[in-house]
Amino acid sequence: MIRFNVPPYTGKEMEYIKKAVENQKICGDGDFTHKCNEWLEQKTGIRKALLTTSCTHATEMAAILCDIKPGDEVIMPSYTFVSTADAFVLRGAKAVFVDVRPDTMNIDENLIEDAITDKTRAIAPVHYAGVSCDMDKIMDIAKRHNLLVVEDAAQGIMSEYKGKALGTFGDYGCFSFHETKNFSMGEGGAILIRDPENIERAEIIREKGTNRAKFFRGQIDKYTWVDAGSSYLPSELNAAYLYAQLELADQITADRMKTWNMYYEAFEELENAERIERPFIPADCKHNAHMFYLKCKDLEERTEFIDFLKKNEILAVFHYIPLHSAPAGKSFGRFNGEDVYTTKESERLVRLPLYYGIKEEEVEYIIGKVKEFYKNR
Ligand SMILES: *Cc1c(COP(=O)(O)O)cnc(C)c1O
DSSP states (O other): OBOSOOOOOOSOHHHHHHHHHHTTOOSSSSHHHHHHHHHHHHHHOOSEEEEESOHHHHHHHHHHHTTOOTTOEEEEESSSOHHHHHHHHTTTOEEEEEOBOTTTOSBOGGGTGGGOOTTEEEEOOBOGGGOOOOHHHHHHHHHHHTOEEEEEOTTOTTOEETTEETTSSSSEEEEEOOTTSSSOOSSOEEEEEOSGGGHHHHHHHHBTTBOHHHHHTTSSSSOOBOSOOOBOOOOHHHHHHHHHHHTTHHHHHHHHHHHHHHHHHHTHHHHHTTSOBOOOOOTTEEOOOOOOEEEOSSHHHHHHHHHHHHHTTBOOBOOOOOGGGSHHHHHHEEEOSOOSSHHHHHTTEEEOOOOTTOOHHHHHHHHHHHHHHHHTO
16 A cells, blocks of 8 residues: 555664753753754744744644734634634634635635734635735735734645745744654654744743743843643654754655655646646746646546546545534634635645655656546546
């Protein structure tokens, strides 16, 4: 069976975990966490990056930093993972869903302004498949309406918009290092903080409301409880695993890109014959080969497609059930405007196996089976 995903493993992870154990420093914010933070800062150009226990927690931190309160509204796509909404809903906010663009499956930037009310506090764009939203337009809307921006860049590490890293445009950016993402630490993530004046509060919230980070830098002689917070810092063991992969980030990305390009080129003919659609990468975007998806004709064809591949030992999967159609989405959110594409396009989308180290023969086998499915229809 060709699995849909295999967690990335490069070889040095165990050595680094052993090192963390030998250092007798396995709680958070040791050498490996600092190395990961610095890597993220260098790679993205952000002022401050902090590893977190997940992207969900990074987004929760961002919601606290944005002072989201009960009754506030946050604009986001309905076609996303639950965490984008959960983080704000936990603070009492309402999720206001906006339709996606069918070409990128990202929030339609032209529909955002219509969803703004006097309760709107923030916009949470999601960079689906590591392909950027139209950040120029979104940042312009935010500026004109005095809104905060929290980028869900869970899938967007190493991706760029107009030459600038995803996660660095909004007030806060959130990455995921879950085992399904390009680089992993099992469970984990990071928050990027754009403005210097928000860094200290972010450190405090992440450390149970204490100024412990300042203490460890020798800036104060004891640490104390200064604000409400939680525990959002991951263990050094997880950070050690991640650092081994960050060191090889270019190699991992190149390997994924090779697979992505093989799929993309192989399915050109099927797209030209209007049998399927391939992902669209806008000119301003550099992506990270996080995901390769196809769009079938409709839900029925997709179900047959997934079944056919499964019979041929290939695990292909569909993706998000739009949040506005889920029970919690109905109670915590509302869809602004008309759902023209969110449901329709999500029902056609299917993702093919793509992970670090997938063999060329396997990719070729998958391509052959996809072509066989459409040849026989
Ligand atoms: C993976 C993912 C998340 C959640 O990340 P965790 O690290 O598992 O919390 C959130 N949003 C999107 C778009 C994701 O793909």
